[in-house]
Amino acid sequence: MTEDHGELPPGLALSWGVLPVQRRGPKPALSIEQIVATGIEFGDRDGFEAISLQRIAAHLGVTTNAMYRYVRSKEELIVLVNDKAVGLPPELPEGWRPAAIAWVDAQVKLYAERPWLLDVPIRGAPVTPNQLRWVEAMLTALSATGLSQHDNLGCLLLLSGYVRNYASLARQLGSSADAPVQAEQVGRFLVPRLIEGGYPTLTSVYLNQEYEDGLDDDLEFGLARILDGIDVLIAKR
Amino acid sequence: MTEDHGELPPGLALSWGVLPVQRRGPKPALSIEQIVATGIEFGDRDGFEAISLQRIAAHLGVTTNAMYRYVRSKEELIVLVNDKAVGLPPELPEGWRPAAIAWVDAQVKLYAERPWLLDVPIRGAPVTPNQLRWVEAMLTALSATGLSQHDNLGCLLLLSGYVRNYASLARQLGSSADAPVQAEQVGRFLVPRLIEGGYPTLTSVYLNQEYEDGLDDDLEFGLARILDGIDVLIAKR
DNA sequence: GTGAAAAAGCGTAGGGGTTGCACAGTTTCG
DNA sequence: CGAAACTGTGCAACCCCTACGCTTTTTCAC
Numbered sequence: 001m002t003e004d005h006g007e008l009p010p011g012l013a014l015s016w017g018v019l020p021v022q023r024r025g026p027k028p029a030l031s032i033e034q035i036v037a038t039g040i041e042f043g044d045r046d047g048f049e050a051i052s053l054q055r056i057a058a059h060l061g062v063t064t065n066a067m068y069r070y071v072r073s074k075e076e077l078i079v080l081v082n083d084k085a086v087g088l089p090p091e092l093p094e095g096w097r098p099a100a101i102a103w104v105d106a107q108v109k110l111y112a113e114r115p116w117l118l119d120v121p122i123r124g125a126p127v128t129p130n131q132l133r134w135v136e137a138m139l140t141a142l143s144a145t146g147l148s149q150h151d152n153l154g155c156l157l158l159l160s161g162y163v164r165n166y167a168s169l170a171r172q173l174g175s176s177a178d179a180p181v182q183a184e185q186v187g188r189f190l191v192p193r194l195i196e197g198g199y200p201t202l203t204s205v206y207l208n209q210e211y212e213d214g215l216d217d218d219l220e221f222g223l224a225r226i227l228d229g230i231d232v233l234i235a236k237r
Numbered sequence: 238m239t240e241d242h243g244e245l246p247p248g249l250a251l252s253w254g255v256l257p258v259q260r261r262g263p264k265p266a267l268s269i270e271q272i273v274a275t276g277i278e279f280g281d282r283d284g285f286e287a288i289s290l291q292r293i294a295a296h297l298g299v300t301t302n303a304m305y306r307y308v309r310s311k312e313e314l315i316v317l318v319n320d321k322a323v324g325l326p327p328e329l330p331e332g333w334r335p336a337a338i339a340w341v342d343a344q345v346k347l348y349a350e351r352p353w354l355l356d357v358p359i360r361g362a363p364v365t366p367n368q369l370r371w372v373e374a375m376l377t378a379l380s381a382t383g384l385s386q387h388d389n390l391g392c393l394l395l396l397s398g399y400v401r402n403y404a405s406l407a408r409q410l411g412s413s414a415d416a417p418v419q420a421e422q423v424g425r426f427l428v429p430r431l432i433e434g435g436y437p438t439l440t441s442v443y444l445n446q447e448y449e450d451g452l453d454d455d456l457e458f459g460l461a462r463i464l465d466g467i468d469v470l471i472a473k474r
Numbered sequence: 475g476t477g478a479a480a481a482a483g484c485g486t487a488g489g490g491g492t493t494g495c496a497c498a499g500t501t502t503c504g
Numbered sequence: 505c506g507a508a509a510c511t512g513t514g515c516a517a518c519c520c521c522t523a524c525g526c527t528t529t530t531t532c533a534c
Contacts, residue, residue, distance in 0.1 A: 008422060008423065008426055009419070009423065012423065012426065012427075013426070016426075016430055024479060024480040024481060024529095024530060024531045024532065025479090025480050025481025025482060025528095025529070025530055025531075026480095026481065026482050026483080026528075026529040026530050026531095027481095027482085027529090027530075028481090028482070028483095029482075029483080052519085052520065052521085053520085053521070053522095054519080054520065054521080062483075062484090063483070063484055063485080064520090064521080064522090065483075065484070065485085065522080065523090066482075066483050066484075068521095068522075068523090069481080069482060069483075073521085073522085074520090074521065074522095119358070121356070122405060122409070123409065124409045124410075125406075125409075125410070127423060127427060129430075129434065132431070132436060132439060133436075135439060136436045136437075136438055136439050139438040139439065139442065140437075140438045143438060149441070149442055149445060151458070153442070153455075154455055154458040154459055154462075155462070157402070157403075157406065157455065157459060158399065158459045158462055158463070160402075161398060161399060161401075161402030161403070161459075162395065162398060162399070162402075164398075164402065165394070165397075165398030165399075165401065165402065166394075166398070168359060169362075169394065172359070172360065172361045172362075173361075173362070182244075182246070185244065185245060186245065186246065186249065186364060189245060189249065189250070189253075190364060193253055193366075194369070197366065199369060199370075199373045200373075200377075201373055201376045201377045201380060202369060202372060202373050202376065204386070205376070205386055205390070208386060218390075218391050218394065221388070221391040222391055222394060222395045222398075224466070224470075225391075225392070225395055225463060225466035225467055225469075225470060226395070226462060226463065226466055227466070228465070228466040228469040228470070229461070229462035229463055229464070229465040229466030229467075229469070230462055230466075231469075232462075232465040232466070232468075232469065233461075233462060233465070259509085259510065259511095260502075260503075260508095260509070260510085261500095261501060261502045261503065261507095261508060261509040261510060262500065262501055262502075262508090262509050262510025262511055263499075263500040263501055263502095263509095263510065263511045263512080264500090264501075264510095264511085265510090265511070265512095266511080266512075289490080289491065289492085290491085290492070290493095291490075291491065291492085299512075299513095300512065300513055300514080301491090301492080301493090302493080302494085302512075302513070302514085303511080303512050303513075305492095305493075305494090306510085306511070306512075310492085310493085311491090311492065311493095475534100476533100476534085477532105477533095477534085478531100478532090478533085478534100479530100479531090479532080479533095480529100480530085480531085480532095481528100481529085481530080481531100482527100482528080482529075482530095483526100483527085483528080483529095484525105484526080484527080484528095485524105485525090485526080485527100486523105486524090486525090486526100487522100487523085487524085487525105488521105488522085488523085488524105489520100489521090489522090489523105490519100490520075490521085490522105491518100491519080491520075491521105492517105492518085492519080492520105493516100493517085493518085493519100494515105494516085494517080494518105495514105495515090495516085495517105496513105496514090496515090497512105497513080497514085497515100498511100498512090498513080498514105499510105499511075499512085499513100500509100500510085500511070500512100501508100501509085501510080501511090502507100502508090502509085502510100503506105503507090503508080503509095504505100504506090504507085504508095
């Protein structure tokens with residue numbers, strides 16, 4: 001009955017709570033939950049870079065190497081931390097369009113709270129439990145459109161990519177209070193070169209100072225484009 | 238006449254060819270061009286991780302520290318390598334829609350040739366010359382839509398985000414010849430847990446094996462959605 | 475119970491990587 | 505012809521991840 005899952009991607013088994021059975025030897029001083037929780041703590045406080053086996057080990061009063069009794073590699077740790085940190089999706093409202101908006105908003109909020117999630121490298125299609133909860137939620141909402149499953153997957157990809165992109169842009173523009181100062185300095189440097197270098201459209205964008213305003217509008221804008229596009233598809237089929 | 242650009246983001250000045258003037262002392266043994274070219278070489282051969290000051294220095298027959306005479310930090314190097322590697326955009330056809338498709342295709346091709354570009358962390362809005370060439374090209378194409386500059390920027394963000402996302406998905410699915418084997422193993426592990434864990438929609442997706450087929454179709458699919466969405470907007474205004 | 479097996483944790487070690495500082499050599503300006 | 509400025513180098517510190525071997529602890533089997 002002991003399943004033999006051979007070579008699974010790092011973190012897959014652990015994220016689903018499948019631990020290697022142990023029979024003899026001292027009880028582990030730590031638990032995976034503890035380790036993962038510490039990782040999240042560090043991420044929240046000091047960013048993605050701060051999530052290191054070394055630091056976690058030190059914080060838990062253990063040597064770095066002891067970590068490798070629990071986790072096969074740093075990558076595995078990251079996968080676990082990531083899945084735990086994304087948490088569960090919210091309840092979505094009725095109707096695919098409101099649902100999509102709510103889903104996107106929730107992710108934007110999540111990324112705003114834990115910007116370091118954007119630094120987690122994407123290794124493959126989502127396979128961990130919480131990530132799949134999000135996928136499941138949106139997919140069931142989309143099933144009301146009457147589109148094929150394949151189309152729904154395409155829409156999902158579209159939406160999740162959009163959120164991620166928006167969030168990562170919002171982060172870098174929003175953070176650092178000196179952003180406006182910096183931006184102005186960059187503009188002073190850039191504009192003459194744009195003019196001389198043959199970037200007419202960009203020059204006018206810069207001169208109209210279109211680069212700065214309303215990021216919230218942008219979220220809504222792009223999302224509206226995507227949803228309208230999906231609507232067109234629905235009408236077509 | 239010597240401009241004093243104070244604190245500019247790393248790589249900005251250098252990417253535009255503004256070098257700190259030198260008046261005395263030995264001539265540099267290396268040039269920035271050489272260093273950047275070596276970086277690209279390593280990236281192409283062994284991926285993003287392989288781009289390190291240490292390796293480049295060794296390859297050029299210099300100590301690691303000598304690099305810091307040319308580049309203020311690794312981050313600066315990465316910015317330069319990135320801009321050089323993205324190169325120039327292609328000539329775009331007439332009409333905003335064909336232009337957008339060509340632009341997207343070109344980027345997909347670029348990311349297929351240099352997948353490691355997807356690993357370059359995005360630090361901020363594009364400011365380096367080649368990156369801005371791409372922006373400029375798409376922006377001028379979009380100006381034919383009659384939308385506002387602000388709307389055009391939103392569309393651009395939408396498109397570039399979409400490409401990036403698609404490319405990063407395509408990479409991880411396409412690479413590694415054992416991907417199908419791996420995928421099957423993952424499926425065997427995952428499906429029972431999806432059934433038990435309350436993921437009905439995903440379960441059916443997995444059982445229908447929707448997860449595997451045509452990635453090329455997906456590119457076209459999402460792009461069509463976005464362009465349709467933009468079309469709706471144009472009609473509305 | 476008691477001994478052996480298994481597993482945990484530690485120490486040591488090594489291999490990468492980025493960066494700072496003091497030093498010696500080279501070029502060019504005054 | 506100095507002296508200033510800038511070069512590359514060596515040394516060193518500091519992170520990070522990971523492998524190996526050893527000691528200690530626990531538990532199973534007898």
